[in-house]
Amino acid sequence: MVTKNQYEAALQTVLVELLKTVVSQTKRTAKFRTLLRRLDKTLRSLEPIMCGHGRLARVLDRPEKETKMFIFYVENGKEIVLKCSRIKCWNVYKKFVHANKLIRLDHELLRFFQVELQDNLSTRFRGLSLGGEVDQVLSSVTKQAGGFSSSINIPGLPDVIIGFDFHLKEVKHMLLKNDIQVLTVSAPGGCGKTTLAKMLCHDAEIKDVFGDNVFFVTVSRTTSFKTIVQKLLTHHLQVNNCELQTDEEAKNELENMMRNMGSEKILLVLDDVWSESESLIQDLKYQIPGYTILVTSRFMFSSIGSTYELGLLNDEDAKALLIHSAFPCDRKVNVPDDLVSKMVKICKGFPLALTVIGASLRDQSELKWKTTLQICSEGQSIFDLNNPLLLSLQTSVDALKDSPVARDCFLDLGSFPEDEKISASALMDIWVVLYNLDKEGMYTIEYLVELSSRNLLSLVLPGKDASELEGYCNEHYVTQHDLLRELAIHLSSQEPIAQRNRLFIEIRGNVIPVWWIEQAQQPINTRLLSISTDEMFSSVWNDLKAPNVQALILNIRSKKYSLPHFIRNFNELRVLNITSYGIYPTELHELSLINCLSNLRRLRLEHVSLSPSIQSITELKNLEKLSLIMCAIGNALEFCTVDHPMLPNLIELEIESCYDLKELPEGLCSLNHLVKLSITNCHELGALPEALGSLSNLETLRLHSCTRLSKLPESIGMLHSLVFLDISDCLSITSLPDQIGELNELRVLKMSGCHGLEELPDSVTNLTLFEDVICDEETSYLWSYYESDLSNLKINVVEEDRFANFMKIVA
Numbered sequence: 001m002v003t004k005n006q007y008e009a010a011l012q013t014v015l016v017e018l019l020k021t022v023v024s025q026t027k028r029t030a031k032f033r034t035l036l037r038r039l040d041k042t043l044r045s046l047e048p049i050m051c052g053h054g055r056l057a058r059v060l061d062r063p064e065k066e067t068k069m070f071i072f073y074v075e076n077g078k079e080i081v082l083k084c085s086r087i088k089c090w091n092v093y094k095k096f097v098h099a100n101k102l103i104r105l106d107h108e109l110l111r112f113f114q115v116e117l118q119d120n121l122s123t124r125f126r127g128l129s130l131g132g133e134v135d136q137v138l139s140s141v142t143k144q145a146g147g148f149s150s151s152i153n154i155p156g157l158p159d160v161i162i163g164f165d166f167h168l169k170e171v172k173h174m175l176l177k178n179d180i181q182v183l184t185v186s187a188p189g190g191c192g193k194t195t196l197a198k199m200l201c202h203d204a205e206i207k208d209v210f211g212d213n214v215f216f217v218t219v220s221r222t223t224s225f226k227t228i229v230q231k232l233l234t235h236h237l238q239v240n241n242c243e244l245q246t247d248e249e250a251k252n253e254l255e256n257m258m259r260n261m262g263s264e265k266i267l268l269v270l271d272d273v274w275s276e277s278e279s280l281i282q283d284l285k286y287q288i289p290g291y292t293i294l295v296t297s298r299f300m301f302s303s304i305g306s307t308y309e310l311g312l313l314n315d316e317d318a319k320a321l322l323i324h325s326a327f328p329c330d331r332k333v334n335v336p337d338d339l340v341s342k343m344v345k346i347c348k349g350f351p352l353a354l355t356v357i358g359a360s361l362r363d364q365s366e367l368k369w370k371t372t373l374q375i376c377s378e379g380q381s382i383f384d385l386n387n388p389l390l391l392s393l394q395t396s397v398d399a400l401k402d403s404p405v406a407r408d409c410f411l412d413l414g415s416f417p418e419d420e421k422i423s424a425s426a427l428m429d430i431w432v433v434l435y436n437l438d439k440e441g442m443y444t445i446e447y448l449v450e451l452s453s454r455n456l457l458s459l460v461l462p463g464k465d466a467s468e469l470e471g472y473c474n475e476h477y478v479t480q481h482d483l484l485r486e487l488a489i490h491l492s493s494q495e496p497i498a499q500r501n502r503l504f505i506e507i508r509g510n511v512i513p514v515w516w517i518e519q520a521q522q523p524i525n526t527r528l529l530s531i532s533t534d535e536m537f538s539s540v541w542n543d544l545k546a547p548n549v550q551a552l553i554l555n556i557r558s559k560k561y562s563l564p565h566f567i568r569n570f571n572e573l574r575v576l577n578i579t580s581y582g583i584y585p586t587e588l589h590e591l592s593l594i595n596c597l598s599n600l601r602r603l604r605l606e607h608v609s610l611s612p613s614i615q616s617i618t619e620l621k622n623l624e625k626l627s628l629i630m631c632a633i634g635n636a637l638e639f640c641t642v643d644h645p646m647l648p649n650l651i652e653l654e655i656e657s658c659y660d661l662k663e664l665p666e667g668l669c670s671l672n673h674l675v676k677l678s679i680t681n682c683h684e685l686g687a688l689p690e691a692l693g694s695l696s697n698l699e700t701l702r703l704h705s706c707t708r709l710s711k712l713p714e715s716i717g718m719l720h721s722l723v724f725l726d727i728s729d730c731l732s733i734t735s736l737p738d739q740i741g742e743l744n745e746l747r748v749l750k751m752s753g754c755h756g757l758e759e760l761p762d763s764v765t766n767l768t769l770f771e772d773v774i775c776d777e778e779t780s781y782l783w784s785y786y787e788s789d790l791s792n793l794k795i796n797v798v799e800e801d802r803f804a805n806f807m808k809i810v811a
Contacts, residue, residue: 004057004060007060007064007067007068007071008056008057008060010071011056011060011067011070011071011074012050012056014071014074014075014078015043015046015050015074016050017075017078018043018074018077018078018081019040019043019044021078021081021082022036022039022040022043022081023040025081025082025084025085026040028085029084029085032084032087032098032099032102032446034403034405034406034446034447035099035102035103035106035446036081036084036102038106038402038403039081039102039105039106039109042106042109042110043109046109046113049113059112059113061245061246062245062246062247062248063246063248063249065248066246066247066248070108070112073105073108074109077105080098080101080102080105081102081105083098084098084102099446099449103275104278104279104303107276107278107279108279110276111225111247111279154198154201154202154214154216154269155198155216156198157195157198157199157202158195160324161195161199162313162317162320162321162324163313163314163317163318163320163321163351164192164195164196164199167196167308167310167311168196168199168200168203170308171183171185171196171200171294171308172200172203172205172206174306174308175200175206175267175292175294176205176206176209178306180292180305180306181285181291181292181293181305182281182285182292182293182295182301182304182305182306183292183293183294183295183305183306183307183308184294184295184296184297184300184301184304184305184306184307184308185197185294185295185296185297185307185308185310186296186297186298186299186300186307186308186309186310187298187309187310187311188298188456188481188484189298189352190350190351190352190353191310191312191350191351191352192310192351192352193271193272193296193297193298193310194271194272194296195351196296196310197216197269197271197294197296198216200269200294201214201216201267201269206267209265210264210265210266210267211264211265213261213264213265213266213267214267214269215232215266215267215268215269216269216271217231217232217268217269217270217271218271218272219270219271219272219273219274219277219280224247225247225250225251225279225280225283225284226244226246226247226249226250228280228284229244229250229251229253229254230244230250232254232268233253233254233257247283251283254284254286255286255288258286258288258291259286259288264290265290265291265292266288266290266291266292267292267293267294268284268291268292268293268294269293269294269295269296270284270293270294270295270296271296272296272297273295273296273297273299273301274297274298274299275297275299275454278301278303278304281293281295281301281304282304285304293305298454299454300452312348312349312350312351312481313349313350313351313354314349315344315349318344318347318349318354319340319341319344321351321354321355321358322340322343322344322347322354322357322358323340323358324358325354325355325357325358325359325362326340326357326358326359326361326362326364327362328362334365334366335366335369336366339366339369339370339373340369342373343357343361343369343372343373346373347483348481348483350481350483353483357372394487394491397410397456397487397491400450400454403447403450405435405437405447406447406450406451408434408435409427409431409435409447409448409451410451410456410457410488411488411491411492411502412427412430412431412434412488412502412528413427413457413478413480413484413485413488414485414486414488414489414492414502414504414530415430415502415504415528415530415553416485416530416553416555417532417555417581418485420581421460421477421478421479422477422478422479422480423476423477423478423606423629424444424445424448424459424476424477424478425476425604425627425654426577426579426604426606427444427448427478428444429575429577429602429604429625429627430528430551430553430575430577431444431447432444432575432602433550433551433574433575433601433602434527434528434550434551448476448478456480456484457478457479457480457484458478458479458480459476459478460476460477460478460479489504492504497515497519497524498519498522498523498524498525499525500524500525500526501525501526501527501528502526502527502528502529502530503524503526503528503529503530503546504530504532505529505530505531505532506532506533507531507532507533507534507537508534508536509534509536509537510536510537510538510540512542516542516544517542521543521545522545523545523546523547524544524545524546525546525548526546526548526549527548527549527550527551528549528550528551528553529546529549529551529552529553530552530553530554530555531552531553531554531555531564532555532556533554533555533556533557533558533561534557534558535557535558535559535582536558537556537557537558537561538558539558539560539561539562539564539589541562541564541565541566543565543566544564544566545566545569546566546570547569547570547571547572548572549570549572549573550572550573550574550575551573551574551575551577552567552570552573552575552576552577553577553579554576554577554578554579555579555581556578556579556580556581556582556586557580557581557582557586558582558586559582559584559586559587560586560587560589561580561586561587561588561589561608562588562589562590563578563588563589563590563591563593563594564593565590565593567593567594567596567597568593568596568597569596570597571598571599572599573597573599573600574599574600574601574602575600575601575602575603575604576594576597576600576602576603576604577604577606578604578605578606578608579604579606579607579608580606580607580608581607582607585607585608585609585630585631585632586607586608586609587608587609587611588605588608588609588610588611589611589613591611591613591614591616591617592613592616594616594617594620595616595617595619595620597620598620598621598622599622600620600622600623601622601623601624601625602623602624602625602627603617603620603623603625603626603627604627604629605627605628605629605631606627606629606630606631607629607630607631608631608632609631609632609634610628610631610632610633610634610636610637611634611636612635612636612638612639614636614637615639617647618639618646618647620647621647621648621649622649623647623649623650624649624650624651624652625650625651625652625653625654626647626650626652626653626654627653627654627656628654628655628656628658629654629656629657629658630656630657630658630659631658632658632659632660633658633660633661634660637665637668638665639667640665640666640667640668646667646670646671647671648672648673649673650671650673650674651673651674651675651676652674652675652676652677652678653668653671653674653676653677653678654676654678655678655679655680655682656678656680656681656682657680657681657682658682659682659683659684660684661679661682661684661685662684662685662686663685663686663687663689664679664685664687664688664689664692665689666689666691668689669689669691669692669694669695670691670694671695672694672695672696672697673697674695674697674698675697675698675699675700676698676699676700676702677695677698677700677701677702678700678701678702678704679702679703679706680702680703680704680705680706681704681705681706682706683705683706683707683708684708685706685708685709686708686709686710687709687710687711687713688703688709688712688713689713690713690714690715691715692713692715692716692719693713693714693715693716693717693718693719694715694718695719696718696719696720696721697721698719698721698722699721699722699723699724699745700722700723700724701719701722701724701725701726702724702726703726703727703730704726704727704728704729704730704750705728705729705730706730707729707730707731707732708732709727709730709732709733710732710733710734711733711734711735711737712727712733712736712737712740713737714737714738714739715739716737716739716740716743717737717738717739717740717741717742717743718739718742719743720742720743720744720745721745722743722745722746723745723746723747723748724746724747724748724750725743725746725748725749725750726749726750726751727749727750727751727754728750728751728752728753728754728774729752729753729754730751730753730754731753731754731755731756732756733754733756733757734756734757734758735757735758735759735761736757736760736761736764737761738761738763739763740761740763740764740767741761741762741763741764741765741766741767742763742766743767744768744769745769746767746769746770747769747770747771747772748771748772748773748774749770749772749773749774750773750774750775751773751774751775751779752774752775752776752779752798753776754775754779755778757779757782759782760782760783760785760786764786764790765786765789765790767790769792770790770792770793771792771793771794772793772794772796773793773794773795773796774796774798775795775796775797775798776797776798777797780795780797783795
């Protein structure tokens with residue numbers, strides 16, 4: 001029989017080994033570094049428990065089975081951490097899955113040692129010699145953190161509910177018609193998740209199915225599993241004098257009670273569950289027929305059951321809710337309908353915003369409505385007028401306190417225009433510079449996933465199901481609800497203008513903000529500067545002194561646009577993003593000013609018309625990445641000849657959806673330091689220069705969806721550093737050159753949709769390091785012939801989108 005001392009020794013050993021592994025992996029790999037540092041912090045917080053006399057014994061005062069399982073889990077956690085360095089950068093799905101495993105490991109450590117960690121907090125309070133006030137302070141802290149409601153019974157419904165009938169029908173269908181054990185209703189704060197859950201509990205059809213076995217629990221961020229079960233047993237199941245000593249005992253007791261209900265169905269509603277409580281849901285998943293869990297959360301628990309994303313109100317329902325809040329008893333006096341409609345638009349469909357704004361305008365005059373609208377139309381935030389709305393939505397941002405970079409990333413999203421998609425690649429350019437993130441995009445993906453899981457943005461991945469074989473940030477984009485964007489802007493605008501870390505400027509017509517005119521000669525301290533102009537802007541600029549700005553985002557809509565003259569003094573500028581949101585590509589002028597930006601590292605031009613004056617950028621000796629997205633190229637690149645030296649330190653070149661690019665200039669093949677070359681969705685590109693093989697440092701070559709590209713140059717065999725090659729949806733390629741077998745470092749080849757390809761050269765058997773080919777079923781048969789020669793080869797078959805292929809053919 002194993003003694004408690006032996007379990008203590010075993011647990012100490014696995015935790016110490018896990019910490020050593022975390023420390024070594026944090027130094028060894030840039031991937032998942034934020035999550036690894038979080039694990040490091042958690043493990044070090046456990047050191048007083050590990051070394052304290054008798055404290056570890058108290059932790060292990062629980063059933064032997066639970067202790068053994070936890071030791072095994074921590075031991076397995078070491079393998080999870082070791083695997084961090086083996087996850088391939090291009091494999092986005094596996095990055096997501098592995099990030100979730102690390103988050104779960106951190107949560108399990110905190111859960112297992114929860115009681116002792118709380119004792120640490122209590123001890124620190126008692127160290128302040130507050131005597132009898134300590135319990136009161138701790139009790140107050142617990143209440144402020146959002147503990148259980150006064151009654152755990154099903155709460156009542158609001159007097160009026162508008163716009164939820166469709167959602168109720170959908171959620172009922174998912175619960176009753178599908179074989180789902182856990183369903184999460186997910187949405188940002190203020191969208192009505194709890195209201196929908198209450199409606200479900202009181203619904204007649206639900207009562208017919210579940211009877212009285214509908215249990216409603218409001219979960220706080222600090223609630224333990226044992227407390228949840230104890231409340232359920234006491235208030236719902238009428239089990240009195242129930243004192244549970246451990247989580248394992250609580251789990252067993254609740255399971256026994258539920259099984260004793262016989263064949264009756266059970267619905268457990270867990271309301272307002274936070275991300276750190278994911279393990280509580282797992283622990284409550286008993287394998288009992290007819291037992292279902294409904295979760296409401298601001299977060300998405302992708303690894304647990306199904307998710308229903310609760311949408312916002314449509315215009316009709318939003319107007320009805322605002323009218324109900326502002327005009328009780330139909331007292332709609334002296335307020336024109338058009339004012340009400342404009343106010344509905346400002347509230348963006350958020351039920352909470354409509355309710356709070358409506359209440360603030362209740363029984364107010366038409367003048368008050370007009371004043372409120374004018375304040376909002378002049379750029380003042382809706383949050384300046386409504387503190388309850390701010391407090392509600394801000395809690396989701398405050399929850400990022402343990403991840404300050406993620407909070408900064410959320411605030412940066414205010415840099416982009418309302419209702420526009422944001423490229424993940426554009427965000428990566430900014431975050432690499434401002435927060436020293438890795439240039440491979442691992443951190444970018446990590447923070448996007450974290451913000452998405454908290455419903456602070458929507459992350460859209462390529463394809464139907466975010467296939468694990470997709471990568472490349474230009475294929476990913478972000479959308480954000482208008483009210484969340486406004487929240488980011490509001491939170492970024494609390495300091496005086498001259499002292500803000502990020503400054504967002506909107507110019508309507510040619511009206512320069514008054515503060516800008518008044519402070520023209522005074523420097524501002526911002527690191528991130530965003531300037532948005534409309535289609536009427538005529539590029540008449542006032543002077544602006546911003547000596548510390550490192551990231552400049554210019555959002556434009558006019559047909560012609562001249563770069564602001566003051567950027568020539570932006571000596572610290574590292575990233576410049578110029579994006580046109582007009583119907584046609586914007587004609588850029590004064591491009592020669594870019595030549596003054598000697599420290600510029602990343603330049604992104606999107607939906608603009610280039611002119612030969614772009615030649616001036618060739619003198620940017622420190623530029624590392626150049627992105628040309630949806631640009632009208634024309635003859636702008638004619639200067640790129642072999643004899644014309646350019647961009648000596650360029651590492652990455654992206655050319656995406658440039659519809660008039662017919663050939664790649666020979667001079668681009670003289671970029672000796674180039675590591676990544678992406679030329680994608682350029683449907684007029686017919687050939688690549690033979691000199692392509694001179695790019696001796698090239699590791700990644702993407703030619704995705706260049707539908708008229710008929711062949712790869714024979715010199716491709718000289719790319720001895722090439723690791724990743726993507727020719728997917730290159731519909732006109734009929735053969736691969738024999739020289740492809742000379743790619744000694746090639747590990748991944750994406751070639752789905754190469755329908756003209758009828759055979760492979762025998763030289764592919766020389767690809768000794770080749771690991772993955774991603775192709776359609778037809779092409780997989782060609783590769784199966786060589787499987788015996790390529791021992792490490794894995795053939796990944798992806799489903800085709802035949803309609804998309806057809807559209808590429810006729811484009």
